[in-house]
Amino acid sequence: xQKARIMTTKKKALIKxxxxxxxxxxxxEYMQTEHGDDAEFCRYCQHNxxxxxxxxxxxxxxxxxxxxx
Numbered sequence: 001x002q003k004a005r006i007m008t009t010k011k012k013a014l015i016k017x018x019x020x021x022x023x024x025x026x027x028x029e030y031m032q033t034e035h036g037d038d039a040e041f042c043r044y045c046q047h048n049x050x051x052x053x054x055x056x057x058x059x060x061x062x063x064x065x066x067x068x069x
Contacts, residue, residue, distance in 0.1 A: 011063065014059050014062060014063055015063070017059060018056050018059040018060065018063075021052045021055055021056040021059070022052070022056055024048075024052055025048075025049050025052040025053065025056070028045045028048045028049045028052070029045070029049060031045055032045035032046065032049070
């Protein structure tokens with residue numbers, strides 16, 4: 001029972017982290033849209049959006065493969 005609870009806690013933590021990353025990405029996407037006339041700022045936002053996408057994708061793969069066990 002204890003082992004199952006730990007795995008569930010780890011899985012929940014990964015899901016929470018993934019959600020947080022996607023919320024941060026949405027913030028950068030909004031800022032990129034609002035300041036579309038500033039090319040340098042748009043590149044900065046895009047860099048961060050790509051970084052967050054990659055991190056969230058790694059978490060998604062871990063969750064699908066059960067690497068949190």
